[in-house]
Amino acid sequence: MSDRIDKSSTVFVSIxxxxxxxxxxxxSREDGSYGFEEFRRDTEDGGQWTPVHYYSGVAYLSPADALNAAERCVNWLVHVLTERPELRTRIGLG
Structure with missing residues (x-):
């Protein structure tokens, strides 16, 4: 988990x-809000996941709100969710 995602938060889906x-x-955060962050993994970083943006600073009221924002912000995510619709269920949108 990145330093941008608070250690008290729980990552429930990684796509x-x-x-x-x-x-x-x-x-999800302890206060009941939700969020997301995009990461990249490059050889020069030793294969570690590195945050790309500062999306994790925004709080959403539901997993659906976080997903809607992520789909608008992360270009490749829509394609992956189209190919693997079961991931929506894991995010809580079944």
Whole structure:
């Protein structure tokens, strides 16, 4: 988990792109809010996940709100969710 996602938060879904070099983590906070962050993994970083943006600073009221925002912000995510619709259920949108 990135330093941008508070240690008290719980990541409940992590979705990777087909190339396995980008991912989006969806998480819940202790205050009942939700969020997401996009990460990249590059060879020069030793294969570690590195945050790409500061999306995790925004709080959403529901997993659905976080997902809607992530789909608007992360270009490749819509394609992955179209190919693997079961991931929506894991996010809580079954």
């Amino acid at each position: 990777e792109n087909p190339e396995h070099d980008r991912c989006v983590d969806f998480f």
